[in-house]
Amino acid sequence: MSELLIMLAGGWVISLAGMKSLGFLFVRMGWVAPNYQGDAIPLGYGLVFWIALVWFAFCEPASVWLVGPAIIVSLAGWLDDRIGQSRMKGLRGHFGVLWREGRITTGMLKVWIIGSCAAGVAFLTFDTVPSFIVDMLLLALGANFINLLDVRPGRALKGVWFLLLLCIGIGSVSDAEMSLFLYLLICTIVAAPSDFSARAMLGDTGANLLGFLGGALCVYSLSPIVKWLVVAWLIVLHLYAERVSLTAVIEQNALLRRIDRWGRQ
Structure with missing residues (x-):
């Protein structure tokens, strides 16, 4: 218990200082x-999460097989944040550039990179081919799902908390995964004030990284x-988001609009 508390406290301090x-x-x-209001704010603040993950891996060496790919996923996102073309929206936009211009965005x-990391992590623990496929899709689609939400303050963090709620509500988080569950929860709570107040964008x-x-x-x-079922829902959501603005859908639904605006300054 003391080791867990030390790890969680370290994650809190690193995230807060970062x-x-x-x-x-x-x-x-x-x-x-x-940002969505036209204010220039820091982009890529999620860098603090993979810094915090280094401490987690130090405290939980057995987690390196997951932390390593997660950091690679985050670095791929960092590359897109720094030199990506913001006018390219959705998978259709990127595939369109590849088809029309033969250029890889x-x-x-x-x-x-996300697909490769998802396949690598899924391969380490799969029992059957169907289990490998569903695990790989859940990892890859989860990573992009949170990215789809990161267009308004706090929305991405709420998406992560939704996934955590699924795990604890209708799943069974074992003792082996509970440390990661709590660590991820604490790090996102620390990041919430800056994200919710639109002082920084993840x-x-x-x-x-959080979605992965x-x-x-x-x-x-x-x-x-x-x-x-979750994978099927994520696939439908991704296909829908290619054609319709999720923000527009949220604004048109009273419950989703209230959840979306909760905590936002």
């Missing part, structure tokens, strides 16, 4: 972008049938 100190670096380096490269750097880890917890906490 959120407080990275602002100067981001502004100094010009790593800012306009940073977004397309990120898709390949960016692909943070959204993809949330997907991993779903992989190890949910039953096979529930995992397939």
